[in-house]
Amino acid sequence: MTVEDEIEIMGQRLNDKIRKIFGRSLHIREVDAGSCNACEVEVNSLSNPIYDIERFGLHIVASPRHADMLLVTGPVTRNMELALLKTYNATPAPKLVAAMGSCACNGGIFADTYASMGGVDKVIPVDVYIPGCPPRPQAVIFGLMVAIGKLEQKIRKTEVRS
């Protein structure tokens, strides 16, 4: 299977979910909390003509205030902790957080230093973990799909309760 086929199949499944849950589109704000920048390379790849996630209803937006989801990369550095918290607080609820890359998952190779707080969940709650260093674009798309499934559960739970 070529990369294009893989993406087509996963993208369509993702698109169906997004349609069902969000009506049409999922808005993502990417936050670099201290990454090595390779995770950013792959987030940017998602928008190139091969993956082109926009066509599946995923949009990378400029402000957390427009976002349904934060896609966070990197270990959280001491110097970025506050900025990450502020970004999280600026995102309207119900919000999803995806930790992208080994660093975001548990601090990765940088976990244990004076300047790193460790993984993203040390600072804000995380819904899904996308491992890889950096994760391939396919893995990121898969991770986003899992995250949306989680939101579906969250919404259902609140519906049952009310």
Next chain:
Amino acid sequence: MNAIVESITKEYNNHILEVSTSQNETYLTVKKEIIMKMCDHLYHHLDIPLVCIFATDERKEEGSFKIHYVFSVDREDAFIILRIDIDGKNPRYPSITNKVAAANWYEREIQDMFGLIPVGHPDPRRLMNFEDWPAGVHPLRKDFDIKTKPPRIKGEYAYRRVEGEGVYEIPVGPVHAGVIEPGHFRFSVAGEPIINLEIRHFYTHKGVEKLFENISLDKAVFLAERISGDNSVAHAVAFCQAMEKIAGMDIPPRAKHIRTILLELERIYNHIGDIAGIATDVAFSFGAAHANKLKEDVLQLNERITGSRLLRGMNTIGGVRRDIGSKKDEILVSLSVIQRDFRKLMGLLFSTPSLMDRIETTGRIYNDIAKGLHVVGPVGRASGIDRDTRRDHPYAAYREFNFKVPVSKAGDVHARTIIRGDEVCESIALIEQALWSLPEGEIRIKADDIPDGNALGYCEAPRGETIYWIRTCGNKIERCKVRDPSFCNWLSIEYAVLDNIVPDFPIINKSLSLSYSGNDM
């Protein structure tokens, strides 16, 4: 080389305490009172660039801190390292920034990391330890434990103030609108034109240099690959070369060729990505889509031949981990298609008036500014600085191949785009040469034990000259100084944007292609 060392030893005879040479590195220990004069002499009179300044904490062994000033004698493939001793009880030394502007950030870095005070520094604010970091705590001192998490204290960064009628400030970051790394930019504008820009970085400071001292040698290569993610190969190669130099190891010729191929593949995808970014930022989405697709083609080629889209995990001390010889035809065919499409793309870009209008004369960095700040890589070459580590200090297999180093004097976004475009074509030609002449044999030699010693490792990353200085002791890293090209280039943006309009800032920033992570570490 000897002539230069001889002339300085003669001139400063009374001030030089010790001279020692190992391979192409000459170390001169000098009295600290004379350091400003000597650096000025080397930098301005002999025109020898200062490529790095770093400190070491040798209180245990020698009872003092040491600061090293590394000068690169290009074309003679040699380095002169001036060294001064600093007493731990009186940690002060004369700043050279007033004479050599390129020393600015190094001295502030050393102040934060070691607590050594550059007396007379024009801007002694904190650099990577933010204002909430307690005073007197210095991470790279040997008595600081890496896991310490000092409490946050109260404090605020003092930005330079620009005042006057109609002047207002635009603060941007650290979280940006695009998918880029975090950093803060503060513009002062009067109407549209920018009259001052102050950058504040080091948000992604992760403590890499300290981490090197606390991990095993086999893991250290992986750490080097993760300093500036899109320059993974360059960092890994510079690191490995420093280690191999310490061990006096000559890696197999086949490994040298493979490293060269990897380094050039990395340059190709980075440069194409930068060109895509420039097209995006002038809203030429058709060109950007083309360029992004080409970059993706290279990333997929990378994955097919190495298993990693960013070419990670290939380098190791003693050679490379994986042979790519069997993929020769695939690489050649893919590259020839990429080259054809790339040429078309560049033709398209440069014949699009709306793009040319935005990039010509935009974001000028004049040669004297570039020289003064020691701007490196394609950005330096676009401002008339004819330096390239591949040619000036040949490593891997570069000595064997023919390649041109494109240089331009214009110093604007246009020139930087042309330089990158030309370099992509040179890189493809280099890979072809390396593949055609790929020697038979081993791809790595065993390197379990690294003797005690120290050495420089260097490499021309896509962003420019990358320097490592490593000291080993007991098969561990005692000190690893990393100097990413962005550390030299960042300050040039404060000059490049002057008198440009705010909407041109993203294009200028893209054309400089700066790494935050590599800079902040």
